[in-house]
Amino acid sequence: MTDGVQTDGARRTGLIVALDTQSPAQARQWATQVGAAAGMLKLGMEFAYAAGFGAVAEVAAARPIFLDLKLHDIPNTVASAIKALSYLRPRMLTLHASGGQAMMEAARKACDEAFPQGARPVLLAVTVLTSMDDQGLAAIGVADGTAAQVGRLGRIAVRSGMDGLVCSAQELTLLRDALGETPVLVTPGIRPAGASKGDQKRVMTPAQARAAGADWIVVGRPITQAADPGAAAAAIAAELAG
Structure with a gap:
């Protein structure tokens, strides 16, 4: 199962708007403001744990969601968590590739069992967080750098039945060369030209990510903290369509 954005065989890049808030009212407001410019809405740990x-x-119930919980535990626990979440019918669901092959295989099996045919979410394995760089990885014992770790985890994830990967835009070309066009590549850390990087270390603009082969980009604060979130989302969608 894939959820790349394609028309007549040509890859397009869709926009996921990250609703990073603890407030259901704020999430609903942003969801309304971004409207059709967002192909999907991301809800993560902050929202799920607070709200x-x-x-x-x-x-x-109202919009397709990318449920970004980054599951990471022993295989049985992750499988049980996925079954418990199945009533939400997310379009996409994340887990950490660093959990290993057995964990990812258990996650895939749980999805196949818990979701109706045709309703299984796109399972995305997170490779290296976009807040990490070579120095950060070296501090936790990964000595050969970001690109090597992303490639390593990406190959394991695809072998384990994952539909795609969450990766930095800077690793898109590497992963396309290594894994081909089939995996769905979802790219956070996207910042329009002139926007602050915030806590992201490895970033690109929307147009750069599209050119590098992203199926979806995830944008949060440059949209939700804009004076007009709807206009900001529409501008990024137009850049992706350009």
């Missing part, structure tokens, strides 16, 4: 999964379900 609860009932609030996640409310958003998911």
Whole structure:
């Protein structure tokens, strides 16, 4: 199962807007403001843990969601968590590739069992967080750098049945060369030209990510903290379509 954005065989890049808030009211407001410019809405740990999964379900009932919980535990626990989350019917769901092959295989099996045919989410393995760089990886014992680690984890993830990967835009070309066109590549750390990088270390503009082969980009603060979130989302969508 894939969820790349394609028309007549040509790859397009879709926009996921990250609703990084603890407030259900704020999430609903942003969801309304970004409207059709967003192909999907991302809800992550901050929202789920603060507002609860009932609030996640409310958003998911109205719009396709990318549920970004980055599951990472022993295989049985991750499989059980996925089954518990299945009622939310997320379009995409994340876990950490660093959990290993057995964990990812268990996640895929749980998805196949828990979701109706045709409704299984796109399973995305997170390779290296975009807040990390070579120095940060070296500090936790990964000595050969970001690119090598992303490639290593990406290959394991695809072998383990993952539909795609979450990666920095700077590794898009590397992964396309290594894994081909089939995996869905979702890219956070996207900043329009002139925007602050915030806590992201490895960033690109929307147009650069599209050119490098991203299926989806994830943008949060440059949209949600803009004076007009709807206009900001529409501008990025137009850049992707350009």
